[in-house]
Amino acid sequence: NAGVTQTPKFQVLKTGQSMTLQCAQDMNHEYMSWYRQDPGMGLRLIHYSVGAGITDQGEVPNGYNVSRSTTEDFPLRLLSAAPSQTSVYFCASSPPIGRIANYGYTFGSGTRLTVV
């Protein structure tokens, strides 16, 4: 099924550990983003990419790295996990406006990350 595949669904890390959240989409979407969702704060943009080889910072980029070597994949790396990074993480993709009619986000199923 076409969509955004996000792994893992759950993860527990110890402070200082590193890990990569995987995100892949098979819809040939140029635009991909990573968000974190915290209670009462909605969705906050971490990093985004408008195409392969192009990434940029969002609202809360500190402590996270991304790369976009292919159109399909957009992994999010936590460099040294901290308890403040405990959150639910969403990957989302979209075509740019104008290419096709559906230009809303397609979201992955989310990753619940706990840093202890």
Added chain:
Amino acid sequence: AQTVTQSQPEMSVQEAETVTLSCTYDTSESDYYLFWYKQPPSRQMILVIRQEAYKQQNATENRFSVNFQKAAKSFSLKISDSQLGDAAMYFCAYRSANTGNQFYFGTGTSLTVIP
């Protein structure tokens, strides 16, 4: 940057009744797109409805409709004949037609449906 405000952190509605969720946004752009997303307890984000700013007609999807007031920068969601499955967090979102096509989200409204 554009801001999206949902001033109702929580709302409740009786089953079969109608409820309206509010959303306002701040922008200097004339071309943009607005969305409502639903997040049930499963955590999955689901697109409910979208509206193009250049269209005057309000979007409708079955029991869901919007009241888009461009001059007032208001984009409310009306849910008619509310069902238990409508219980969820609802997020309003703005997408710029310019500035990298970025999305901006509100903080969400938690909707409870009372049987």
